[in-house]
Amino acid sequence: MRAFARRHPVWTGIIALAAAVALWLIFAVWPDGLEDAIGRKKVFLNAFFNGITLGGLYFLVASGFTLIFGLMRNVNLAHGSLYLLGGYIGYYVADSTGYWLLAFPVAFVVVGFFGILLQMLVFRRMEGEDLRQTLVTIGISIVVADLMLWGFGGDFYNINPPEWLSGPMDTFFVTAVKSNGEAVYMKYPMVRIVIFAASVVVGVAMWLALNRTRIGMMIRAGVDDRDMLSATGARIQLVFVGVFAFGAGLAGIAGVVGGTFQTIAPGEDIRFLLASLVVVIVGGMGSIPGAALGALLIGLAEQFGSVYFPTYAVVLTFLIMVTVLAFRPQGLMGQG
């Protein structure tokens, strides 16, 4: 970070200034003039929190995608289908057993198993043939989407969080001050906060696992130089299968989270595939911190966009992507 500051003093200044403005907007009590200009602080804070928690969800989906790409150079365009499948599985588990928490391991295992199938039946057979892999996964996503439509119908499903997580939670953010001087604190859905915290834990755990463990070193060595990894005698195929299963499993978990946050329905697969693509293009292919940064940016852009310029909310997302591509084609955290 210090190296970055030394190399790009202007950018560092701009980023620091933006961070300071954001912090002030979040913590300060807004003067009347500001509320007149851009609306109530409650709306702003809500958009901010929605953006951050949506970013957490995007991170869960995109980190699996970027991990798989980073290690194996496989672009899995069926990643959105894995997300949606996870959502449906999660719904059935939570609905039939009544245990919301049980939905996560089941979705992880089942979708992870699908990931293993994909790796062994498709990607391993077409190693090095990027275009064919991409085409085959597009074909798979078309077929899987239709099978799921067949099996689950076109209805919207919503996974209900358990009693102890539903309902709002008091936060310490002041949204306004009443005329009698009493501060009004913001309330926010408990489940979103818990899930966001969980995705931060997952992210940090992944980062630690990649940077502090032997298997993580092996994976990172594989990202840098695959020939070297196989030369060290590491059982590279086993590592590949493991990473693929883990990345797919993450998408499955994300499906459960998405079903709890929002809804599960046909078409969500493409939406989340696109979100993952944009997140990793912005953040940098194959980089976990990049995925986190990209997910946050895109989540915030979407939520602020839909509050402050509803017509062009989606366009804002893509504008970010285009800007990054134009000035830093390898992504914000990408190498090279």
Add this chain to the structure above:
Amino acid sequence: MVAIDRPAPREDSRMWIEKIPAAYWALVVILLVIPSFASDFVMFQIFGWTFILGLIALSLMFLGGYGGMVSLAQMTFAGFAGYMVAILGASAIDTISQGWPWWVVIPLALILTVIFATAVGWLAVRTEGIYTIMITLAIAAAFFYFTRQNYDVFNGFQGFNSVLPPRLFGVDWRGPEAFYYLTLFWAAAGYFAVLYVARAPFGLALQGVRDNPRRMAALGYSVTAHRVAAYSFAALLAGIGGILLTWQSAQISPGTVAIQPAIDILVIAVVGGLRHPIGPFIGAFLYVLLKTFAVDVLVALGLGGERFNLLIGLGFLVIVFFSPDGILGLWEKLRASRNRDPLTGRERH
């Protein structure tokens, strides 16, 4: 999956017209006389649609086969041209549509499409290979959402209806027979244009860039400029296809430029084959037949008509798994195996 030109021997002293194989003549004659016996539905819906989708997929074939760049934004360029015609020309939405004369609208729409595609191409060629697919897919999605949300210019969810071709020479160009010949003409023009350009310096250089960008740069060519120019040229084909598509359904809406149609164009081009400009038309013909008659087949199989995507997806999967060069590749394999002596395995001449 590269387009391969097998140039005709150059010493041939016959007139160019004598060098065309008989099968081509037969095809030309059949295509020209189809309207004398085919029903209106077959002319307008089956062949008209085949030629249009084939033309749009041809633009992808040009980029993918000769340039080595697989773009998912070709349907977006087509839809963009259609939107421009609806916005600048006449439609039922007269609050937005300008109602300018066709001889301004059509060239202007195509020029704007080429400019748009050049900008997209410039973004897309900043990265390589699989990134191109991802970026063009993202751009296609962006355009789709934009048209759906923007009401000032693109009229949002509804889009534009009653977008009709001009009554040039007193002909109703949406009449089945006139539309058949109109689309046939542009499909053929696009087909021959691609064949021609592929062997012109620009096309050759593009194939050189596909095969070996580093060497091309060392020879003094600009790799980026050739790639971007390929997007511009391909967008012209896609744009013509998009205008025809808009006239055929007399409307343009976000549904035309959604993700599904963008992927359908890829499916068409890949299933037909990216090696030769005839591939996209074969793919389009199959797609249109499936789209039109698959419902009956599916119902006959007891599956219900809505499983159409399953059929398309499975067919696509089978093709990419077993013949990466599409139907054209299958055809070549078949021909090669027929020419092979079954005992020695050598080629027969």
Add this chain to the structure above:
Amino acid sequence: MARGTVTQRLAATGTANALELRNVSKKFGALEALGDINITVKPGERRAVLGSNGAGKTTLFNCITGDFPPTTGAIRFFGEDVTTFPEQERIRRGLRRTYQISLLFHGLSVLDNVYLACRGVSRGRFSMIRPRRNDALMQSAEDLVRVVHLEDAKDTLVSDLSYGQQRQLEIAMALSGAPRFILFDEPAAGLSPTERRELVEILTGLPSHVGYIIIEHDMDVALRVSEQVTMMHNGRIFKEGKPAEIEDDPEVQALYLGGGHGHG
């Protein structure tokens, strides 16, 4: 002052050497791939560079063509200092090279490969008009294909060519667009005896104003197509002389010819 430079330059082009390397060295980190190389090649001169693997021969070529810049030293091409020029600029000035690994355009025919190489240094690279049969560049491409004895295969795709034919095509591409000086990187490697004979014919049949440097392991080929020989060892020049002198030099024989590279 300015006038002085121009006259100097004019004078230089008239009498200048085709290629001059002054104290060229190249380091990769701590590894010295080339050290203190001084070579002078007169216009039209043909020179062989010999040396065992890892002697720095291909690195030398890469420095001359501009694939990467030398760490120290200067390179002059027909009197002009090209040390910092990009590859394209050197090509524009008439420098060509062939590659050891195949860098051809596999999806195109032989003639089209040569045509692209001819077109690279000309204008109209974005032309959408097909070349006519009497197009000057197409004519010169056809001529070059004939020079390397590939006229029967000119419409064959590169991917269908034999290895030897690909090497011949590589030479044709290097000859495109009026070269003044060519670097041949092991053109005979992997060729059959017949193909080697053809190669020698092609090289000796080049127009006399075209000079070249050839890296070659096959002494028989190298000594027959060159007038001067430079021996390299461990990134340094070890001996220079006429082919006959080098062949008979006891030190060279001990180091190189004795190492299993029998000839004849």
